[in-house]
Amino acid sequence: MFQISTGPAQLWEVDYRNANDVSLNGQPFTWDIADLGSGQYHVLHEGRSFTAEVVSVDYATKNIVLKVNGLRVELNAKDRFDLLLERLGMSNAVSAKVNELKAPMPGLIVDIRVTPGQAVQKGDPLLVLEAMKMENILKAPADGTVGSLKVALRDNVQKGQVLVQFS
Template sequence: MLQITANSGQVWEVDFRPDAITVQDQPFTWDITTLGNGQYHLLHEGRSFSAEVVHIDYTNKLVELKINGQPMQLQAKDRFQLLLDKLGLGAAAAQKINQLKAPMPGLIVDIRVQPGQAVQKGDALLVLEAMKMENILKSPADGVVTDVKVQLRDNVTKGQILIQFS
């Protein structure tokens, strides 16, 4: 089961089964024809629709469409995301990260970013040497580096702010 939310605020409960699709516990029947290049023609309840897939973000379960030329965004949440939201943990995971702190004391041996640089989640930011091991510290989220608070060969303490993001 998925909960689909449109940018208009409308919400649907959708269940995909091998034999049928249900929306709000009602059978959903449609005819779809692929026209190519993300273009589709749909028939549903005697009405004709032109659909174009503009963009799909699989990581965030976000789909951008144009239905009869009108833009529409659909956000999907599976049962696990809904449970996290119900427990109040969904918003905590989505909070924006504004800074990177040192996970342990060590020595800065490489800085791979500079202020103004856009980074994506997982990009290498700097290298921290601790206990004779090099640890590559990566970006916890997408953002733009606003300030690098350390310099090459600086000794840092656990919890010290290393990089700030906007």
């Protein structure tokens, strides 16, 4: 079960087992959905046709941005664990301040896109880490200010090594 919102006034309880077994606010939700590939879908619901495109998904915050018939829709999902934390008054614990960025895997630093003292917003690119012949853009996990860089260009790093310290 998920609680989906598009703002403070729009809230739905969604139980999704699979595409053919969905309920919305306790009522069966009937639809036909066709995956067109590349994050594009065609949906039929109550005799109406919709085109939907997945613009972005942030799995950490459970934020989803869709385009439905060309209109941008931002969704926020809360699962049963998020709701439990909220009921216990611990929902702010999830958004604790991030003090550092660590290497998710061993690799080579091939680009540094920030400098100490620079303000960054969540999702801003910080570094490019090459691992297994692929370049991975490491992004800011939260809004903040770069305190110091713990690596230099062309440094080899290990998984879990601190790369950027935030102030």
